[in-house]
Amino acid sequence: MKRETIIELADTSTAQQxxxxxxxxxxxLGPRIWxxxxxxxxxxQLYATQFAYxxxxxxxxxxxxxxxRTKYLVxxxxxxxxxxxxxxxxxxxxxxxxxxxxxxxxENYAVYLSNRAVRTFAVDIVRAAKEDLSHWAGDHVDKxxxxxxxxxxNKAGSAAYGSQAIYGGDATDASELxxxxxxxxxxxxxxxxxxxxxxxxxxxxGTGESTSSDTKNxxxxxxxAPFVLMIAAEQEEVFLTDSQFVNxxxxxxxxxxxxxxxxKYLGVKVVVSPNAKSYAASATHADAxxxxxxxxxxxxxxxxxxYGIAWGQKPRLHIVPYPSNLQTRIxxxxxxxxxxxxxxxxxxxxxADE
Numbered sequence: 001m002k003r004e005t006i007i008e009l010a011d012t013s014t015a016q017q018x019x020x021x022x023x024x025x026x027x028x029l030g031p032r033i034w035x036x037x038x039x040x041x042x043x044x045q046l047y048a049t050q051f052a053y054x055x056x057x058x059x060x061x062x063x064x065x066x067x068x069r070t071k072y073l074v075x076x077x078x079x080x081x082x083x084x085x086x087x088x089x090x091x092x093x094x095x096x097x098x099x100x101x102x103x104x105x106x107e108n109y110a111v112y113l114s115n116r117a118v119r120t121f122a123v124d125i126v127r128a129a130k131e132d133l134s135h136w137a138g139d140h141v142d143k144x145x146x147x148x149x150x151x152x153x154n155k156a157g158s159a160a161y162g163s164q165a166i167y168g169g170d171a172t173d174a175s176e177l178x179x180x181x182x183x184x185x186x187x188x189x190x191x192x193x194x195x196x197x198x199x200x201x202x203x204x205x206g207t208g209e210s211t212s213s214d215t216k217n218x219x220x221x222x223x224x225a226p227f228v229l230m231i232a233a234e235q236e237e238v239f240l241t242d243s244q245f246v247n248x249x250x251x252x253x254x255x256x257x258x259x260x261x262x263x264k265y266l267g268v269k270v271v272v273s274p275n276a277k278s279y280a281a282s283a284t285h286a287d288a289x290x291x292x293x294x295x296x297x298x299x300x301x302x303x304x305x306x307y308g309i310a311w312g313q314k315p316r317l318h319i320v321p322y323p324s325n326l327q328t329r330i331x332x333x334x335x336x337x338x339x340x341x342x343x344x345x346x347x348x349x350x351x352a353d354e
Contacts, residue, residue, distance in 0.1 A: 046138055047260045047273035048145040051228050051301070053308035053341060063103035064310050068341055070096050071161075071217050102337040104312030107140060109133055110331040118328055126328060130317055133332040137315050142275050145338045149230075149307055150277045150297045152286050154343035156202035161216040162343040164194045164201050165287070168351035173205040174285035177295050183235045183351040185244050188265055191300035191347040195219045195227060200344070205287055216344040225304040227268040232276035232296045234353040236262060239270070268300065278353075287350070298349040306345040309338045 057064050083089040111129040118126060156162040167173070168181030194201060196219060200212035221227040231239075239245040239262075249263030249270065260271040277286070277297045285291050301307070312335030320329045340346070 045259050046142045047271060047275055048149055048230060048307075049138075049142050049309060050259055051303035051306075052145060052338070053304045054311065055308065056311040056314065057104065061312075063101055065099040065101045066308055066310075066341060067097065067099045070098055071215070072096065100308070100339055100341050102308070102310035102339050104310050104335040104337045106312075106333075106335045107137065108331065108333050109137060110329060112322070112325075113328045113330070115326045115328060126319065126330065129330045130319070133317065133330060134315060137332050137334055139275070141309070141334070141336060141338075142273075144336075145307065145309060146230075146273075146275050146277055148338040148340055149299055149301065149346065150286050150348060151340065152288075152348075154340055156200045156212055156214075156216075156344070158202060158210065159213045161200045161212065161214045162202075163340075163346040163348060164344075165203055165348040165350060166190055166194075168349075171350070172203065172208050173287050173289040174279070174291050174295065174297075174350055175289035176206075177291070177293055177350065177352045179293055179352060179354060181293075181352040182238050182354065183231065183298065183349060185239070185242060185265065187349050187351070188229060188268060188300070191229070191349055192221075192227060192266055192268055194347045195300065195302060195345065196221075203287075205289060217342065219302045219305070219345050221267050221302075225302055227300060228303050229265075229268050229270045229298065229300045229349075230273055230276055231270065231298045232278060232353075233272060233274070234296060235276075235298060235351065236272045239265075285350075286348070294353045295351060296353060298351065300347045300349065302342070302345040305342045307338060307340045309336055311336050 053066065055064055055066065111133060113125060113129060152163070154162045156164050166187055168177055168183065168187070171177045171181055198215045198218045200214050200216045201209050202212050203209050219227075239249070245265055249265045258269060258271060260273050262270050262272055264270065279285055279291045279295050279297070281291055281293050283291045285295075286297055313333055315332060315334040318329075318331040318333065320331065321327075322329050
């Protein structure tokens with residue numbers, strides 16, 4: 001009877017692609033005492049995913065709808081609030097409830113190892129393959145989550161609330177960003193204000209910023225659903241050379257520090273991620289313009305509210321002997337979907353890298 005081992009992974013698994021069994025790897029992984037342990041390269045970890053609202057589908061479910069309140073009813077927006085004696089109280093239509101439907105898609109990967117390699121290599125290449133697959137898959141998930149986070153698909157408009165944006169310098173779209181249009185601490189304060197305010201700002205790309213006729217949710221910074229600023233190493237360097245940031249980005253309590261978090265500034269958690277969305281010069285930006293310089297689309301958002309991920313199958317590994325090919329096959333299985341939930345809980349910060 002064929003034996004199959006299934007290993008469940010935590011959803012904090014992270015990413016890198018499989019093990020090459022070649023003459024190169026043989027020269028490094030051969031039976032040398034000083035190479036018996038694999039020296040792991042830096043492994044990507046989940047950064048954006050750790051702040052997502054997460055749900056798992058049950059057996060027999062194909063998709064899931066996450067209920068949401070688009071906005072709370074605003075006092076005085078409709079109805080009268082009182083009525084004369086013996087007269088009917090004016091009613092208000094409750095039209096603020098909706099849902100976001102997610103249909104997980106399969107993302108599966110595998111590494112096939114020859115039994116000879118498994119038998120003769122001095123290191124445990126089955127374990128190495130398992131680690132590589134789980135890290136690779138986790139990174140794939142996190143990049144998909146980031147792509148959803150930085151999407152302009154639900155941006156604010158002249159009469160609609162949605163995600164808002166900030167540009168470095170005096171740029172009005174990504175194509176106008178130039179050298180020195182880097183991130184500043186002022187951008188942190190501006191993005192925080194945009195999350196908290198009911199006012200909605202939108203861009204006419206290439207022209208400028210205006211105020212929408214719609215309003216948005218006045219998001220608050222809470223311990224269980226904090227404001228998070230996700231940046232790349234290039235933006236971290238700018239902050240670390242800014243005394244205003246360095247002096248303020250310190251913790252005064254023993255609160256939990258999230259993966260990639262370098263401190264708090266103005267009460268906002270600052271997370272550095274290698275998966276932050278980058279654009280080389282002459283690339284097509286999320287705002288549809290063509291970049292002139294290397295840059296990043298960073299984001300400030302409210303955790304647990306801005307976006308979510310639905311798991312059809314959380315990552316798990318199958319380790320399967322394959323006698324006819326004299327192989328051991330390591331297969332990673334997962335299914336998920338990431339999607340924005342409250343787009344007005346996102347502020348994109350578009351800045352040059354230097």
